[in-house]
Amino acid sequence: MKDIEIARAADMKPIARIAQNLEIPEDALEPYGRFKAKVNLDEMPEVNSRPHGKLILVTAVSPTPAGEGKTTTTVGLGDALNRIGLKTTICLREPSLGPCFGMKGGAAGGGYAQVVPMEDINLHFTGDLHAITAAHNLLSAMIDNHIYWGNAENIDQRRIMWRRVVDINDRSLRSITTGLGGVSNGYPSESGYDITVASEVMAVLCLAENLQDLQDRLGRLLIAYRKDKTPVYCRDLKADGAMTALLKDAFRPNLVQTLENNPAFIHGGPFANIAHGCNSVIATKTALRLSDYVVTEAGFGADLGAEKFFNIKCRQAGLTPNAVVVVATVRALKMHGGVAKNALTEENIDALEKGMSNLERHVKNCQSYGVPVIVAINRYGPDTDQEIASIIQRMEKLGVKAVPCTHWANGSKGTEQLATSVSEILQTTEADFKHLYEDDLGLWKKIRRICKKIYGASKVTCDQSVKDQLKAYEEQGYGHLSVCMAKTPYSFSTDPSLLGAPTDYSIHVRAVRLSAGAGFIVALTGDIMVMPGLPRHPAAETIGLDENGQVEGLF
Known part of the structure; x- marks a missing residue:
């Protein structure tokens, strides 16, 4: 049997019964149909006292x-x-629609x-990724709107860091021009789209401990630089509250079986x-x-x-x-x-x-x-x-x-x-867990340690501009942050063709960027794509509904 046929033949139990097995009270369960639900932790505060x-x-x-x-x-x-x-x-x-249709x-x-209901999980699910898309793009719109109405924060339009997102693979959106068509449509500007799961809003939602932490992290999102090169954050445009409101339901965990x-x-x-x-x-x-x-x-x-x-x-x-x-x-x-x-x-x-x-x-x-x-x-x-x-x-x-x-x-x-x-x-066996590096280790030293100790690189290089930027981050109070390496997943190196466990190779860090809301510094290596394209024959060509209205072609 195919995966989708196995999933359809599943004897699923009502999600309330699955919740009962975890001692989740009925008041804390917010069903999305019969077989999936969100869990409202506000209705079960006693959970925090459990071991x-x-x-x-x-x-x-x-x-x-x-x-x-x-x-x-x-x-x-x-x-x-x-x-x-x-x-x-x-x-x-949660699955992204991009890979599902790609x-x-x-x-x-x-x-x-498998986890079920498989079709629902892979297609829209409870709408979390759409909420993240909306929250991210609301901030994009508020940045443009702020500049349109006088630019009180003195944002340098050449140094806007915040792009737009959509949860579909679409290479044509990687680089775009916005604001064409006259004064009433804003100002012409270069921009682009990333896929939703690459949004820092996604990372923020996944690392936040509660709604207040979520809003605080959203407020710390770095969105642009002023003309005097000082940073502009999401909270400066007062967008963090509305974004949190959009993410309120998405923040609640999804329960399935x-x-x-x-x-x-x-x-x-x-x-x-x-x-x-x-x-x-x-x-x-x-x-x-x-x-x-x-x-x-x-x-x-x-x-x-x-x-x-x-x-x-x-x-x-x-x-x-x-x-x-x-x-x-x-x-x-x-x-x-x-x-x-x-x-x-x-x-x-x-x-x-x-x-x-x-x-x-x-x-x-x-x-x-x-x-x-x-x-x-x-x-x-x-x-x-x-x-x-x-x-x-x-x-x-x-x-x-x-x-x-x-x-x-x-x-x-x-x-x-x-x-x-x-x-x-x-x-x-008791774990004696320890991190790879200490918080107070310098940012460049953290990068080098990951590249040498985990990837096995013999040499780690970067341009002086990267070291200058890391020094600036440290001076701004971000030196304690973790490092998030952006590189190909297919090799320990930055060359996807180097399989096995390559040695005697160099890793070049071409750029770094601050994810202040998520709480890490991203180190970019190689050619990393934040907006994938569709293949010659995408999976979307074979996905549809059968005569009974059921999804087919998803696997």
């Missing part, structure tokens, strides 16, 4: 066209932990490890290559108060997603992860070993051994944070026993257990061994 459960991060090797299955593993592990009697909730990001497809898992009727919070969706790539702090903390175990994931490979989870999300939210699961597939590792995509079904131990350098570096990186690590081998049909054994043996040399999983085909039954192994690690 925290155990936090498990699911990350992966560097992504390849062969696929890794991070979301399916997150769902499968959560279901399996519940299967062995451990009260577990999963926390995921090339990547949906982000609700697959096979028998897995195919096996286990609870799942799906909330927020920042890009992992331009932002921190994790679901919302409020969803994760709520799940930790309501469950004994929480399984969450971070975007892309561990060099991006896990690093930002540890050094940005955990740092800001005061979270301590208890274990890390690194997902790998035989297919992906062989591709990292130099095998072409059309030859991945053939057994190739030599290429697998070579490609395991990528997995090995990710595992060692995760271990460096003082958190126990386990490897999940997401097994595909053509994988041979010898290939699986090779991964297990290689990981044993690192003191790490590798467990084959078949959750796509068998649901929680196929991940039960992984769940048991994770449970044993949590019961026998």
Whole structure:
């Protein structure tokens, strides 16, 4: 059966019943139909007095066209932990419409490890991304309007930092000109669109602890510079209150369920290559108060997603992860070993051994944070026993257990061994979690440490203008912020063609920018796209409704 057919055949329970299993009172539940709801935490203040459960991060090797299955593993592990009697909730990001209609497809898992209602989750869901789009573009409009009515803040029109967003892949909007058509239409200006999930508003929503924190962070958004080069913030235009009002409902976590009727919070969706790539702090903390175990994931490979989870999300939210699961597939590792995509079904131990350098570096990186690590081998049909054994043996040399999983085909039954192994690690090994760098380490030194310690770069360079800008940020009081590296997810380096675990290469930081609301400095490397384009044959060409009015072609 196809993923969408499996999802449609699911025996979903009313969302109120899923909420009851988490002891969420009826007054705190705001249903969006029968099978999804928002949770109003104002109606359950007692939740803050409950003890925290155990936090498990699911990350992966560097992504390849062969696929890794991070979301399916997150769902499968959560279901399996519940299967062995451990009260577990999963926390995921919300899908963006851009990838759904583009090339990547949906982000609700697959096979028998899915969250449902899958179609709703992938298409609009509860409207959170639309609210973020509206809030972001309201600020854009208020900037233009402020200048139109006299520009009391003396904004330099050449130094407006705030663009517009839309949650669709549209390369034609990357660079635009606004204000054409005469004086009544404003002033001509160069601008452009990013995709909604790349908006700093998205990152702010996912890192805020409460509505007041949300408004404070929105107020700190850097939007432009004055002609004397002093910064202009969102609060200077008094836009933060209206933006918070637009985001009030979107800020509440979304509750859905897995195919096996286990609870799942799906909330927020920042890009992992331009932002921190994790679901919302409020969803994760709520799940930790309501469950004994929480399984969450971070975007892309561990060099991006896990690093930002540890050094940005955990740092800001005061979270301590208890274990890390690194997902790998035989297919992906062989591709990292130099095998072409059309030859991945053939057994190739030599290429697998070579490609395991990528997995090995990710595992060692995760271990460096003082958190126990386990490897999940997401097994595909053509994988041979010898290939699986090779991964297990290689990981044993690192003191790490590798467990084959078949959750796509068998649901929680196929991940039960992984769940048991994770449970044993949590019961026998205490995490000694530590961040990669201290708050007071200089910004440039933070960048260098990430590039050298996590990516394995031998040299890190930048133009003098970048160092001058970092010095200015430090003088403005932002030196304590974390660093959010923006680079390709497909390689440890900034060259996506360098697979495996490359060494003796240089990383050049071409620009930096301040995300004061989110609370980090973005370091831009390589060619990072914040507005993707559609492929030659986008998924949108095959998506539609069948004769029964059901969505088809989404997978």
